[in-house]
Amino acid sequence: MAELRGALIGCGFFAVNQMHAWRDIEGASIVAVCDRDPERLCIVGDQFGIAKRYADAAELFASERLDFVDIATTAPSHRPLVEMAARYRVPVICQKPFAPTLADAKAMVKACSDAGVPLMVHENFRWQSPIQAVRAVLDSGKIGTPFFGRVSFRSAYDVFSGQPYLAKGKRFIIEDLGIHSLDIARFLLGDVSTITTRTVRINPDIAGEDVATMLMDHKNGATSVVDCSYATKLAVEPFPETLIEIDGSDGTIRLAQGYRLTVTGKSGTKIIDVSPPLLPWASRPWHNIQESVVAIQQHWVDCLAKGTEPATSGADNLQTFALVEAAYLGAQSHEPVHLDALLK
Ligand SMILES: NC(=O)c1ccc[n+]([C@@H]2O[C@H](COP(=O)([O-])OP(=O)(O)OC[C@H]3O[C@@H](n4cnc5c(N)ncnc54)[C@H](O)[C@@H]3O)[C@@H](O)[C@H]2O)c1
Known part of the structure; x- marks a missing residue:
């Protein structure tokens, strides 16, 4: 099969x-890059030897024959760019958070569906190999039927130096990081009916919340707690590890700091090192996330080749995005929020 021709829009962090x-990745290459900031366009174009560079996405779509476009801008530009891709009938990957609002996200899914254009959200955390290892244990049946889960991300890592915009938004940790944890909870325990949320801001220098605790009822009867914090100073900084606990009818799974996976089942306990590989271009501590980027992009290429729907398609991500919206509503009202009403 001929190599797919892709373009990247947004040459930032x-x-x-x-x-x-x-x-x-085999089977695809980036033939053009686009950024409205000439400096970023030049840095990324030079670093990756891409000669075709555009300051304007409309010009990119009008000039290039593309098999897909990879949108790596921040959320405010996602809807116009995804809708532009749909108009040009170009399959599209969009970074998380999918959109500024659930209404925008629904409109983006509809635009692509109406145009018959594949749409995947770059929701990469579930593609981290330690998280995939947890999913594989669940699928093996070793712990029986899960009835409780905890997805936890607690850190004091300075994310603001690399991504200064994170300090300015009224919404912070749920929209930026919690969105990944909520998606992992869905990936492991299925869709959610109700969410109850509490948030706090500890860091006085930022506009949004930096601590969130969410309690969820999953449709299959399991309960989970998703907790995240960027105000938690620990002896050994765990960034960017997601820690997981799952209790099932026959045993337990614990994914602990240091990528240590402990599985207890009817036949005893096994401890496995599920450390992600350090890719040649990756750097600690980001290597866990960097590896998942390769996995999700490979998944996209495979799905395009086979004509199948990506695991984190736009339609799938509406469920995750609705949890974000519901969490903010619930944090304000202190009431549980029902997902089905939001997703109608
Ligand atoms: N999945 C993950 O693990 C992960 C990690 C970090 C960031 N992100 C997400 O990636 C996205 C980008 O984050 P970042 O930190 O790289 O942001 P950034 O601000 O560093 O980069 C965004 C770039 O997009 C460009 N841009 C914005 N609108 C544009 C438009 N309409 N046309 C062309 N260029 C445009 C900007 O000039 C900038 O260079 C965010 O949505 C963020 O949440 C995801």
Whole structure:
């Protein structure tokens, strides 16, 4: 099969990981890059040897024959760019958070569906190999039927130096990081009917909440707690590890700091090291996330080749995005929020 021709829109902080990953992936390559900031366009174009550069996405779509576009801008530009891709009938990957609001996200899914254009959200955390290892244990049946889960991300890592915009938004940790944890909870325990949320801001220098605790009822009867914090100073900084606990009818799973996976089942306990590989271009502590970028982009190429729907398609991500919206509503009202009403 001929190699797929892709373009990247948004050459910022995280896009560099996506560009490295595209170089590792067979069956696709990036033929053009786009950014409205000439400096970022030049840095990424030079670093990855991409000669075709555009300051304006409309010009990119009008000039290039593309098999897909990878949108790595921040959320405010996602809807116009995804809708532009749909108009040009170009399959599209969009970074998380999918959109500023659930109404925007629904409109984006509809635009792509009406145009018959595949749409995947770059929701990469579930593609981290330690998280995939937890899913594999669940699928093996070793712990029986899960009835409780905890997805936890607690850190004091300075994310603001690399991503200064995170300090300015009224919404912070749920929208930026909690969104990944909520998606992992869905990935492991299924869709959610109700969510109850509490939030706090500890860091006085930021506009949004930096601590969130969410209690969820899953449709299959399981209960989970999703907790995240950027105000938690620990002896050994765990960033960016997601820690997981799952209790099942026959045993337990614990994914602990240091990528230590402990599985207890009817036949005893096994401890496995599920450390992610350090890719040649990756750097600690981001290597866990960087590896997941390769995995999700490879998944996209495989899905396009087979004509199948990506695991984190736009339609799938509406469920995760609705949890974000519901969490903010519930944090304000202190009431549980029902997901079905939001998703109607
Ligand atoms: N999945 C992950 O693990 C992960 C990690 C970090 C960031 N992100 C997400 O990636 C996205 C980008 O984050 P970032 O930190 O790289 O942001 P950034 O601000 O560093 O980069 C965004 C770039 O997009 C460009 N841009 C914005 N609107 C544009 C438009 N309409 N046309 C062309 N260029 C445009 C900006 O000039 C900028 O260079 C965010 O949505 C963020 O949440 C995801």
